Amino acid sequence: MTLLFMLTVCSSFLALLATPSFATNQANSCRSYCGNITIDYPFSLDYGCGHPGFRDLLFCMNDVLMFHISSGSYRVLDIDYAYQAITLHDPHMSTCDTIVLGGRGNGFTVEQWRAPYFNPTPDNVFMLIGCSAESPLFQGFPGKHLPCRNVSGMGCEEFYDCPAWSLIGHKKVGSVYGSGPPECCAVAFEAIKAINLSKLQCEGYSSAYSLAPLRVDGAGGWSYGIRVKYSVQGNDEFCRACEATGGACGFGTDGVKQLCMCGSFNSTTNCDSESSTSSKMTLSLAVALAGSFIYMTTWIMGSQS
Numbered sequence: 001m002t003l004l005f006m007l008t009v010c011s012s013f014l015a016l017l018a019t020p021s022f023a024t025n026q027a028n029s030c031r032s033y034c035g036n037i038t039i040d041y042p043f044s045l046d047y048g049c050g051h052p053g054f055r056d057l058l059f060c061m062n063d064v065l066m067f068h069i070s071s072g073s074y075r076v077l078d079i080d081y082a083y084q085a086i087t088l089h090d091p092h093m094s095t096c097d098t099i100v101l102g103g104r105g106n107g108f109t110v111e112q113w114r115a116p117y118f119n120p121t122p123d124n125v126f127m128l129i130g131c132s133a134e135s136p137l138f139q140g141f142p143g144k145h146l147p148c149r150n151v152s153g154m155g156c157e158e159f160y161d162c163p164a165w166s167l168i169g170h171k172k173v174g175s176v177y178g179s180g181p182p183e184c185c186a187v188a189f190e191a192i193k194a195i196n197l198s199k200l201q202c203e204g205y206s207s208a209y210s211l212a213p214l215r216v217d218g219a220g221g222w223s224y225g226i227r228v229k230y231s232v233q234g235n236d237e238f239c240r241a242c243e244a245t246g247g248a249c250g251f252g253t254d255g256v257k258q259l260c261m262c263g264s265f266n267s268t269t270n271c272d273s274e275s276s277t278s279s280k281m282t283l284s285l286a287v288a289l290a291g292s293f294i295y296m297t298t299w300i301m302g303s304q305s
Contacts, residue, residue, distance in 0.1 A: 130203030
């Protein structure tokens with residue numbers, strides 16, 4: 001009876017050691033949800049997950065996903081992983097129904113170290129409202145050469161037709177700088193690199209984007225919000241290799257170095273390279289135990305004879 005019991009225990013232990021350990025479920029360990037929005041690489045809600053350039057960026061509050069950068073907090077309306085774009089909403093941004101003044105809008109400005117990862121899309125227009133004649137926006141543009149222009153067919157002329165303008169008493173002003181700045185100036189983000197209402201000395205702003213080649217229904221049919229293109233910068237082979245071996249992409253405590261999280265261990269390459277070493281160690285241990293098991297069995301049988 002003693003021999004049978006020991007044989008059973010040792011056999012079970014050896015079988016356990018011989019069972020390979022895989023990290024096939026780790027690819028989803030960093031994936032999470034906020035409301036109906038999926039948060040996946042390069043984004044994350046948990047520190048250590050995702051790409052280091054996207055850390056401390058998203059926060060989920062009462063099932064509302066928020067995006068936080070130096071210019072303020074924005075509600076996330078959508079993350080389009082196929083086109084690598086995120087759509088944001090600023091509650092103090094003007095729309096066709098409401099003009100918000102008083103410099104309360106966030107605009108859009110990111111930290112310098114984070115700037116390479118985020119840029120509003122080329123089809124996103126920023127319409128700056130009530131800017132001072134001394135605004136940096138108009139400096140260096142004498143005569144009719146204002147920086148204001150339509151972006152993807154969207155601009156202030158159509159925006160002026162919105163019902164919100166009748167509520168604040170829209171005034172027609174000349175297009176020549178000498179007769180005063182326009183009440184609204186449409187610009188592309190690339191033209192000025194940052195939408196900061198205080199520095200630009202503007203009272204408010206609106207932002208709209210177009211997902212179609214042409215819109216014919218006027219400013220009332222525009223999509224209002226800030227559509228931002230994101231990029232992980234350079235070659236992302238590390239993460240692809242990590243996920244292909246069942247790992248989840250993340251980064252170390254320094255907030256910079258990328259890691260592949262493989263369940264019980266982290267790797268600086270992928271889960272296969274580390275699990276291969278681990279498997280060799282397990283096999284060596286199994287062989288050693290097998291030898292001990294054979295010796296023990298022989299000794300027990302000899303003592304019972």
